[in-house]
Amino acid sequence: MKIKEIRHLSVPMTGNIANAVVNFSEHTISLVAVFTDQLRNGQAIYGLAFDSIGRFSQGGIIHERMIPRLLQTDPESLLNEDGSFDCSRVLRCLMRNEKPGGHGDRAAAAAALELAFWDINAKLRNEPAYQTIARAFGCEPARTGMPVYAAGGYYYPQDGVGRLKDELKHYVDLGYSAFKMKIGGTSLTEDMARIEAALAVAGNGSNLAVDANGRFNLQEATAYAKAISPLNLRWYEEIGDPLDFDLNRRIAEIYDGPVATGENLFSFVDARNLVRYGGMRRNRDIFQMDPGLSYGLTEFARILTMLEENGYGKPFIYPHGGHLINLHIVTALGLGGCEAYPGVFQPFGGYSTECRVADAKIHPGDSAGFGLEAKAELVPHIRKILEGYG
Amino acid sequence: MKIKEIRHLSVPMTGNIANAVVNFSEHTISLVAVFTDQLRNGQAIYGLAFDSIGRFSQGGIIHERMIPRLLQTDPESLLNEDGSFDCSRVLRCLMRNEKPGGHGDRAAAAAALELAFWDINAKLRNEPAYQTIARAFGCEPARTGMPVYAAGGYYYPQDGVGRLKDELKHYVDLGYSAFKMKIGGTSLTEDMARIEAALAVAGNGSNLAVDANGRFNLQEATAYAKAISPLNLRWYEEIGDPLDFDLNRRIAEIYDGPVATGENLFSFVDARNLVRYGGMRRNRDIFQMDPGLSYGLTEFARILTMLEENGYGKPFIYPHGGHLINLHIVTALGLGGCEAYPGVFQPFGGYSTECRVADAKIHPGDSAGFGLEAKAELVPHIRKILEGYG
Numbered sequence: 001m002k003i004k005e006i007r008h009l010s011v012p013m014t015g016n017i018a019n020a021v022v023n024f025s026e027h028t029i030s031l032v033a034v035f036t037d038q039l040r041n042g043q044a045i046y047g048l049a050f051d052s053i054g055r056f057s058q059g060g061i062i063h064e065r066m067i068p069r070l071l072q073t074d075p076e077s078l079l080n081e082d083g084s085f086d087c088s089r090v091l092r093c094l095m096r097n098e099k100p101g102g103h104g105d106r107a108a109a110a111a112a113l114e115l116a117f118w119d120i121n122a123k124l125r126n127e128p129a130y131q132t133i134a135r136a137f138g139c140e141p142a143r144t145g146m147p148v149y150a151a152g153g154y155y156y157p158q159d160g161v162g163r164l165k166d167e168l169k170h171y172v173d174l175g176y177s178a179f180k181m182k183i184g185g186t187s188l189t190e191d192m193a194r195i196e197a198a199l200a201v202a203g204n205g206s207n208l209a210v211d212a213n214g215r216f217n218l219q220e221a222t223a224y225a226k227a228i229s230p231l232n233l234r235w236y237e238e239i240g241d242p243l244d245f246d247l248n249r250r251i252a253e254i255y256d257g258p259v260a261t262g263e264n265l266f267s268f269v270d271a272r273n274l275v276r277y278g279g280m281r282r283n284r285d286i287f288q289m290d291p292g293l294s295y296g297l298t299e300f301a302r303i304l305t306m307l308e309e310n311g312y313g314k315p316f317i318y319p320h321g322g323h324l325i326n327l328h329i330v331t332a333l334g335l336g337g338c339e340a341y342p343g344v345f346q347p348f349g350g351y352s353t354e355c356r357v358a359d360a361k362i363h364p365g366d367s368a369g370f371g372l373e374a375k376a377e378l379v380p381h382i383r384k385i386l387e388g389y390g
Numbered sequence: 391m392k393i394k395e396i397r398h399l400s401v402p403m404t405g406n407i408a409n410a411v412v413n414f415s416e417h418t419i420s421l422v423a424v425f426t427d428q429l430r431n432g433q434a435i436y437g438l439a440f441d442s443i444g445r446f447s448q449g450g451i452i453h454e455r456m457i458p459r460l461l462q463t464d465p466e467s468l469l470n471e472d473g474s475f476d477c478s479r480v481l482r483c484l485m486r487n488e489k490p491g492g493h494g495d496r497a498a499a500a501a502a503l504e505l506a507f508w509d510i511n512a513k514l515r516n517e518p519a520y521q522t523i524a525r526a527f528g529c530e531p532a533r534t535g536m537p538v539y540a541a542g543g544y545y546y547p548q549d550g551v552g553r554l555k556d557e558l559k560h561y562v563d564l565g566y567s568a569f570k571m572k573i574g575g576t577s578l579t580e581d582m583a584r585i586e587a588a589l590a591v592a593g594n595g596s597n598l599a600v601d602a603n604g605r606f607n608l609q610e611a612t613a614y615a616k617a618i619s620p621l622n623l624r625w626y627e628e629i630g631d632p633l634d635f636d637l638n639r640r641i642a643e644i645y646d647g648p649v650a651t652g653e654n655l656f657s658f659v660d661a662r663n664l665v666r667y668g669g670m671r672r673n674r675d676i677f678q679m680d681p682g683l684s685y686g687l688t689e690f691a692r693i694l695t696m697l698e699e700n701g702y703g704k705p706f707i708y709p710h711g712g713h714l715i716n717l718h719i720v721t722a723l724g725l726g727g728c729e730a731y732p733g734v735f736q737p738f739g740g741y742s743t744e745c746r747v748a749d750a751k752i753h754p755g756d757s758a759g760f761g762l763e764a765k766a767e768l769v770p771h772i773r774k775i776l777e778g779y780g
Contacts, residue, residue, distance in 0.1 A: 010454075022487050022488070022489050023487050024487070026455070026458075026487055027487070028454070054489050055489070055492060056454075056455070057450050057451050057454035057455050058450065059450045059454070060447050060448065060449045060450020060451060060453075060454075061447055061450060061451075061495060063450075064400075064418070064446075064447035064449070064450075065416070065446070065447050068416075097412050097413050097414070097416055097417070098412070099412050099444050099445070099603075099604075099654060100603075100604040100631050100632055100633075100654055101604065101631065101632035101633055101654030101655065101656075102445060102493065102494035102495070102497070102654055102656050102683075103492065103494055103633075104492035104493055104494020104495055104496055104497065104656075105451060105492070105494050105495040105496055106494055106495055107492070107494065213489075213490075214489075214490040214491065241490050241491065241659050242490055242491035243490075243491055243493075243657070243659040243660060243663060244659060244662075245663065245666075246666060264489060264490060264491030264492055265491065266491075266492050266494075267633070269631050269633040269634060270633060272634075273633060273635065273663065273667075276636060276667070277663075277666070277667055293492070
């Protein structure tokens, strides 16, 4: 098998979404296509993937660093014995002449490309990616659907808690029964009123997580921990700076409910530091590392192994990034579940009509690969990146 | 003062340099120019800077994320009362809508731009940057020159230790009396022979540091620590993965000589984790964070303050990156010293003919700003980036 061409398309995110820290309206996502010389029905088999939400403009790194390395490499050296791609070798090739440390934007750039090779492997077998991934890692894919929750709960400065309740009610109409909302963008008093309003829709605390997006210092984190403690919330997410492991540990010591973090840790070594220093509690706290921001599935699988070796179980892993690629990964590896951002972070966020949401669970579809081609919002961009090929 | 235009030029590094991990021949450096509406002798005052050595292809991030934010901002909001740029505000503007964590390539992208504003501030006063920087941080710039050592000590597979000794003798001829060499690219036995050969030139261990470029696991790190311990070397650098703070701590517990690390930590929070978990010993171990890879001087100064608050003194800080920008910073802030890579990492590495190396010390020149215009190897690239302006 040969790699004939690799393309990258920078796709802007639509909508005007802001969390406590970031306005996403300037963000883009890197869509990549890797074309092989293998044919099916006269069409070249290609791999399609993207990095995840939250880091952007990786086109320079992809074009100048990553693609040339792949194209300069003997493709035979990247293959398994069965002729599929060995994605760990692909990643090693992508990272040639990169220094250790500094796991930021390049981790997303490498991930987009590494994931495209998983899409190729699945398309070579004409099966959904979750089957390919489960086989590669010796897992039994989840047959009964994966738990999914609706993340949102934004700030509406004009409309107050009424609009927040309407937002969550809309998620109920879509089939969701668990939710996540933003905190930390206003005062504790106002946030508590917002949480109470959200609870009126969610029913009880176990259906409602809160997300500070890394905003709090220790004092703020402690004040919120004390205030929300009686509510028995689903989890308290990204409380302080994602690399302030000490803050996480201190909150875990005083807060009985689950804490969740990890979406802004992009490597095995960073995740291991969270385990070493973050005070994460077994069978309680939630890990949220995202393959699409962390060098792809190869590195993510190393992280999973490390977590399991340290006694942290798969049901406590909920990757950041509510989209098709992570749905396949979560299903394949039997992780805790995934998130959904209904209606926002388009065209990448959310799932396709192939995917069924019912009883707070979601199933990936049966299309070959990650099934991105079946997601209507992505179709124009996929058409553009494939244009004129073959 | 207004910002009229911002330019970026990706400049390839010449030479074919490899350390134990990385071949730098595909690396580039981002040269940036920020043009103001201020005139001197009819010429627009501009700021010129670059990120440092080791991370590359930041053009995408600079063009798509950083430059638009600067140009969309009211420049008055970036100024100090005296009309110069407040570089901490510049950095805040550069980082608008960036998520926390993930301190990698964007830290270098932001640094190149932030440092250009220091060059502007110095040129507004028509003084060398070290004076401007010293004033900004309430320091007394070093008048007697800064300690400098020659980093190199490469592997020469064909020519063995003879060529290594020749390399170090060449540095002696250039005025250097302290050196750093690579280890970890071969066996311990061969490396010990190389170190012995280098010591024959260096005179004694206090003139010779060794650098593993983050390559060792704990077992290898321990074996080398035991083997080199009797040699009383200057320091043992970047022993394991830069984020494996636990490995660093364990080696610091068994190795009496100084350890050095930090060149691949790109943020305040990462550096604080080194302090919290890395077992760094006061008045012994060496910190090597590099402003050009770490969001620029604003963030680097925060790191310095944190180090001092934790009892780590300025004489133990030797930033990575042997070039003019760091020479000005080291001189201004009275740090331990800086490195030089004589002849390599051109056109950015090393100093200009204005800078005198004598008695193992180096002085910055008297040109306004960082004096990049006085470095012959940079002149063609500077001419190119300035071409056609004003």
